[in-house]
Amino acid sequence: MLKIVLLVKTVVPIVSTVKVDEKTGSLVREGVPTTLNPWDYAAIELALELRRSYGGHITAISMAPPFAKEVLEDIIGMGVDDAILVSDRAFAGSDTLATSYVLAETIRKVVKEFDIVITGQEAADSVTSHVPAQVAAFLNVPYIYYVTNVKHCNVVDKVIKLERFVEDEGRAEEFEVDLPVVISVYRRQTYLPISVLRKISARLEGKVKIVSNKELQLDPSKIGLAGSPTRVSKIENFKIASKSTQFLDFKTPDEAARWILDLIRKYAQTGKP
Amino acid sequence: MTILVYVDYIPDTREVKLGETCWLANVAEKIAEKLGYEVWGLVVNSATVTLRIQEAKIFRRVIHVRIRGAAEGTYVPPLFAEAIVEICRKYNPEVLLFPATYRCREIAPFVAARLETGIVADISEIYVDDKGEIVSVKPSFGENILAHITIPGKKPKIFTMRCPARATVQKRVESCEVVNEEFIARAVGMRYVKSTRIEDPDADILPEKADIIIGVGAGVRPDVIELARSVAKKLKIGLGATKRVTDRGLLPYKFLLGDSGKIARPRVYVAFGISGAPQHMSGVKSSEVIIAVNIDENAPIRNYADYFIKQDANEVLRKLAELVLSGL
Structure with a gap:
């Protein structure tokens, strides 16, 4: 029996569509739909796999505005047992540190007992990868990122053997960890659209519990903007450094290919484009 | 007043990520010049790596923190992070810079949480504004938006930065002093078993x-x-x-x-x-x-x-x- 907690996030599906309103300097989110963070699918997949192998219960948690309830219901549709939506105006403006604190306290106070906390590798919108390590720090438990495989889990002695992949080093590493543990799952090269494959539960009533700061009773100085050490001083749209495109009129593909090859070779030799 | 630059390496082989280290040293040096800070290196649990960094003459000073109870070449994220936390508590740096490698993206946020300070991930730029505040630039939402983020009133300000792997150091120092520290590992409930190189033909x-x-x-x-x-x-x-x-x-x-x-x-x-x-x-x-x-x-x-x-x-x-x- 494993008590599994899944931390998920809602994001905009095509993140590069988000723009800054040049007049107000804030993000235009109006009319931009949200969906489950694509890298979270791998986390859900692993949670379901673990429950199949060792038995147990999966609770998904997300800290978000009320609209995220639908996304949590989708996840329950995929086979997750129940979910907690942590939602309160008091949490608005939280950076990763304050968010991790709220999530850790939700696990501690509402979920209470847990063996594994599973997250995706990162969120497609903010791309920080902060939350798993920071939740682990607040819960005071070990953690590991980029997990590719659970080799073995001893549910009696509460020890888990994990493999992970450090992509930029091209190395696989193996660890043995005492439960409870926080893990983030490597955004695998391929992931199955499990929402399609595993429609298990259609009954959703009462399965998403909404938790606010009334229940959590967290110190206001540690949550929201007040609990966030980082400040966004300015946001701006990425501007392509006003390029004047030069149209090259080559008569044949051969000419074009030779020009490109020359440029590549020249760069390789001089280090200058 | 110092900027600490974390030196990342492959634990198994002790291969130093030299390009990234040089890049960060250059970036830190620019900030340091403006604010009158010093730039130091930080190596966790590897005498081999420390020696290589000393020979590379990138930093005037390098702190080497040995983790008592953890063999060189092993790697346990919370242990590395706790060792860095200890060093920050002792030396109280203004800024802690990490390269945004997979390994550092794993340990840096833990350090920030322990020290209850701010962290900005994957920054592309860092500058000092006209009020003397250190500002980081983080590309967000698919690189479409640039967020300028500060960590006012906190120490250390922590950043992970994307670095080209092939940078060289701009100002080589004449000699590099090593400061040895020791961190006594507490039980973190985690054991490093092994590391294998996955051969990728591509x-x-x-x-x-x-x-x-x-x-x-x-x-x-x-x-x-x-x-x-x-x-x-x-x-x-x-x-x-x-x-x-x-x-x-x-x-x-x-x-x-x-x-x-x-x-x-x-x-x-x-x-x-x-x-x-x-x-x-x-x-x-x-x-x-x-x-x-x-x-x-x-x-x-x-x-x-x-x-x-x-x-x-x-x-x-x-x-x-x-x-x-x-x-x-």
């Missing part, structure tokens, strides 16, 4: 560390994509692809550039048959030079391109392959 053409990349999009036929791969191999340059190409299974996802793939920072990007959708361009648009080869001169990529070649990408790639593979 390691030499992966896009993320390449200075020159050729990219292929939906306009390139499957047989020509194979040619592009051979060209990249032969020229020892990076290969990139759009989501269409990887979704169709024409290239593995490790070549995918953009929102759902990798962000590359090449200096030259040659885009073959790529229309220039924002979710792809997010992965390459900071390239210094972009060359687009596209039959459709109205394709949006013209907005990003420095040079636009109106030709069938298939024909040009085929010719390029002929030239390269015949050794001309």
